[in-house]
Amino acid sequence: MSFFIPNSRKMKYSCTLTLHDLNNLPYTTGQYFAKWKVTNSSDKGCTSRATVKENKVVWNDAHFSFEVTLIIARDGSLQPSEMIISVKQETNGGQSSDKIGNVTISLSNLVGQGPSTQRYLLQNSKSNSLLKVSLEMKLLRGDPQLLKNPILPITNSNKKLHLNINSSHAVPNQNDKNVNYSNALEDPLTPSSVSVLGAY
Numbered sequence: 001m002s003f004f005i006p007n008s009r010k011m012k013y014s015c016t017l018t019l020h021d022l023n024n025l026p027y028t029t030g031q032y033f034a035k036w037k038v039t040n041s042s043d044k045g046c047t048s049r050a051t052v053k054e055n056k057v058v059w060n061d062a063h064f065s066f067e068v069t070l071i072i073a074r075d076g077s078l079q080p081s082e083m084i085i086s087v088k089q090e091t092n093g094g095q096s097s098d099k100i101g102n103v104t105i106s107l108s109n110l111v112g113q114g115p116s117t118q119r120y121l122l123q124n125s126k127s128n129s130l131l132k133v134s135l136e137m138k139l140l141r142g143d144p145q146l147l148k149n150p151i152l153p154i155t156n157s158n159k160k161l162h163l164n165i166n167s168s169h170a171v172p173n174q175n176d177k178n179v180n181y182s183n184a185l186e187d188p189l190t191p192s193s194v195s196v197l198g199a200y
Contacts, residue, residue, distance in 0.1 A: 009072040011142035013111070019047055019062035020132035022087060023119075025055045031090040032057045033097075034131070038068060038107070039082045049090060067140065070108060076148025078108040087122060087131065101125025103133070110137055112144070 019034050030052050037044035047062040071079040083105045088097040101122030110116055119130040 005071060008143065008146065011070045011072060011078070011111070011144070012140045013068050013070065013107075013137040014140050015066050015068055015107070015138075016134075016136045017045075017064040017066070017083075018134040019059055019085070020134065021056060021058040022122075022129055022131050023056040024127070024129045025052055025057065026127050026129075027052055027089075028055060031094070032087060032100075033090070034059070034062070034085055034087045036064070036083060036085045038066070039084065041068060041081075043068065049094075068107060068137075070111065072142075072146055076146065078111060078147065081107045083107055083135075085131065085133070087129075099124075100127065101129065103131050105133065105135065107135075107137065110135055 017036065019036070022032060022034070025032075031049045032052060033047045033049050035044070035046045043066040045064045045066075047059045050057045050059050068081060070081055073079050085103045085105070086099055087101050087103075088099050090097050101124055103120040103122060105120070115134065115136040117132070117134040119132050122129045122131060
């Protein structure tokens with residue numbers, strides 16, 4: 001049974017995704033790539049294969065653009081929408097691949113935060129590898145005032161209202177000058193993030 005959802009409860013966003021690199025790998029050789037998809041959507045993509053160098057994989061062309069529609073629930077909150085990123089290692093000369101971990105990011109929680117760049121600890125993984133991800137969502141259609149907590153533009157006066165809560169596994173690293181960690185440092189550290197801070 002399907003339910004009609006009025007257009008007034010639909011928020012359409014233009015999304016820009018960049019998968020930068022994967023560091024802290026326990027391996028010194030191999031080809032790696034990342035695949036992503038948005039739940040309840042046909043949006044998906046894949047990076048090129050890149051060779052690990054000094055325990056790090058860098059993708060230079062992993063830029064993706066797509067559109068996503070989020071639904072405002074009857075209580076005024078955004079219904080969940082997630083992006084799942086799986087990192088894989090080529091095996092058998094490229095004939096197959098093994099999954100070494102994944103990251104789940106809540107797109108709903110990114111709304112209104114502006115550009116976000118974070119390192120995420122791989123889950124379901126035997127390593128403490130960190131995936132650097134940039135995401136930006138721009139509103140194309142919809143009225144944010146219908147949300148239970150209306151989205152405020154990010155300014156110096158309300159910056160603390162835009163805490164980075166898109167993943168409980170986002171890890172702050174002040175040594176990376178290309179990443180904005182001002183919001184992440186305001187969040188309490190989770191056990192998973194504490195376990196990798198010694199890697200820096």
